[in-house]
Amino acid sequence: MSINIEKLRQEFPILQQVVNNRPLVYLDNAATTQKPKVVMERLLRYYETENSNIHRGAHFLSSQATEAYEQARKTIQRFINARHHYEVIFTRGTTEAINLVASSFCKKFIKQGDEILISAMEHHANIVPWQMACEDYGAVLKVIPMNEAGELDMNAFQQLLGKKTRLVAVTHISNALGTINPVKEIIDIAHARDIPVLVDGAQATPHMAIDVQAMDCDFYCFSGHKMYGPMGVGVLYGKEKWLNEMPPYQGGGEMISEVRFDKTTYNELPFKFEAGTPNVADVLGMEAAMNFISSLGHEAIAIHENSLLQYATDRLQELEKIRFVGTAKQKTGVLSFLFTDIHPYDTGTILDKLGIAVRTGHHCAQPVMDFFDIPGTVRASLALYNTREEIDILMAGLQKVREMLA
Amino acid sequence: MTGIDAKAQEVIEEFELFDDWMDKYNHLIELGKSLPEISDSDKEDKYLVKGCQARVWLLAGLENGKVVFTADSDALITKGIVALLIRVLSDQPPGDIVDADLSFIDKIGLKEHLSQTRSNGLLNMIKQMKLYALAYQRSGQA
Numbered sequence A: 001m002s003i004n005i006e007k008l009r010q011e012f013p014i015l016q017q018v019v020n021n022r023p024l025v026y027l028d029n030a031a032t033t034q035k036p037k038v039v040m041e042r043l044l045r046y047y048e049t050e051n052s053n054i055h056r057g058a059h060f061l062s063s064q065a066t067e068a069y070e071q072a073r074k075t076i077q078r079f080i081n082a083r084h085h086y087e088v089i090f091t092r093g094t095t096e097a098i099n100l101v102a103s104s105f106c107k108k109f110i111k112q113g114d115e116i117l118i119s120a121m122e123h124h125a126n127i128v129p130w131q132m133a134c135e136d137y138g139a140v141l142k143v144i145p146m147n148e149a150g151e152l153d154m155n156a157f158q159q160l161l162g163k164k165t166r167l168v169a170v171t172h173i174s175n176a177l178g179t180i181n182p183v184k185e186i187i188d189i190a191h192a193r194d195i196p197v198l199v200d201g202a203q204a205t206p207h208m209a210i211d212v213q214a215m216d217c218d219f220y221c222f223s224g225h226k227m228y229g230p231m232g233v234g235v236l237y238g239k240e241k242w243l244n245e246m247p248p249y250q251g252g253g254e255m256i257s258e259v260r261f262d263k264t265t266y267n268e269l270p271f272k273f274e275a276g277t278p279n280v281a282d283v284l285g286m287e288a289a290m291n292f293i294s295s296l297g298h299e300a301i302a303i304h305e306n307s308l309l310q311y312a313t314d315r316l317q318e319l320e321k322i323r324f325v326g327t328a329k330q331k332t333g334v335l336s337f338l339f340t341d342i343h344p345y346d347t348g349t350i351l352d353k354l355g356i357a358v359r360t361g362h363h364c365a366q367p368v369m370d371f372f373d374i375p376g377t378v379r380a381s382l383a384l385y386n387t388r389e390e391i392d393i394l395m396a397g398l399q400k401v402r403e404m405l406a
Numbered sequence B: 001m002t003g004i005d006a007k008a009q010e011v012i013e014e015f016e017l018f019d020d021w022m023d024k025y026n027h028l029i030e031l032g033k034s035l036p037e038i039s040d041s042d043k044e045d046k047y048l049v050k051g052c053q054a055r056v057w058l059l060a061g062l063e064n065g066k067v068v069f070t071a072d073s074d075a076l077i078t079k080g081i082v083a084l085l086i087r088v089l090s091d092q093p094p095g096d097i098v099d100a101d102l103s104f105i106d107k108i109g110l111k112e113h114l115s116q117t118r119s120n121g122l123l124n125m126i127k128q129m130k131l132y133a134l135a136y137q138r139s140g141q142a
């Protein structure tokens, strides 16, 4: 089934907007995606008819909201094909999910001199929490290098895995480069040495079907807002055996079994990791976003986005002095580039004036920019509602940039 | 009316001539290109203004009781904005710079460059210029 883009765009009211007197061309989807009406309607319906605190009150509304919330957990379980619904932990987003593991896993399993392995293309969210944990426990952070195309060096990866490696944390898809990493291969290699693997899936869930059992990752983290859902909500998937062994992350209501002043016992999964009143409305919104994606089908989305990426890459290549950053063989719809004679910030400023939303800068991946020895890039990132006409507008905008600044 | 106010007024009138954003930005780019070069040896990290997406080097000196600024940036539009700031604030008494009202940036339609995401840069640039002036004012050299 192919997607009728024009019809689909009607589902995203914000896309009809005019900015700087021009129709908005939104190409900053790796930062956050726009939300379809079904997601917003779900939020509204929750607050209009279901709002109440969950797992607590014995009254009608509370049990209805609790039911909806736990149903959403099951939808998400199916969406990523987790074995158990209680392996789905709700968080504020990818960042919090990674911090949870960095805090709880490391507390239990990391000792002085141990090593944690990340990669050269990580988002700051998958660097800094590990640095903090390493500092706390006297562990060492090691980095898998990449090549000029922005692909991980798998030989170096094997060499870096050692007796002291306790965890590998890599991104599924790089937000700065678009590279799709061979996570299955990484996991198989690490597992052969009994080393668990955390995958940062923030950029993957909007673009491809995720099957955590087939992938066999130990942890998988993602954010609702990057997959057409609301901001401020996300998921940590963790294998039951790890989640059971890890101590709680935060203390508070909901995560306890019994509280006495001399001793508190903790609740079972998933509640052990969900202290306090959760973000119920946004969890339901995220569920609606997943249903929206499923109704279109991952395959249809990928076909559209890949053909758009191919078209955009071909078109942009016509431009003089353009340098693409991130030319991996396996990549998603991220076009990271700069003109060798124009600062990316200047390029972004002019594009903005033309109603084109791209991101410029280091994209929360400063080490990536240092590796390529550039101040930053212009990043156009695609979503399922983008069109060839929008790529043409981007292309014309970039020609205008060259006219003005080259 | 201080010398700074007069210069700011001049800039406002100059920008009123442009009714198209593109002309305005072309003008900014030209201003950037015409900003006197600073020597490469002055492009030291200690002169970098923090928080800009582009690198901006800003230097100050005191001549005849007035603060003289020189600057450079690796982005042209940023450099144009720096050039505007220098035109308005450079070669003025430290006290006037410290107290300067810089609403002209808003009035010529470059307000977005004052926004948090765009460039804390421009705000930091202004802050840095005022700090230089304040230091000269305090040291009583002026």
Ligand SMILES: Cc1ncc(COP(=O)(O)O)c(C=O)c1O
Residues within 6 Å of the ligand: A030, A031, A092, A093, A094, A095, A096, A123, A125, A126, A171, A173, A174, A175, A200, A202, A203, A223, A364
């Ligand atoms: C690869 C990657 N990891 C982590 C994050 C952090 O996600 P969030 O800010 O939603 O927690 C992002 C978002 O920019 C990302 O692209």
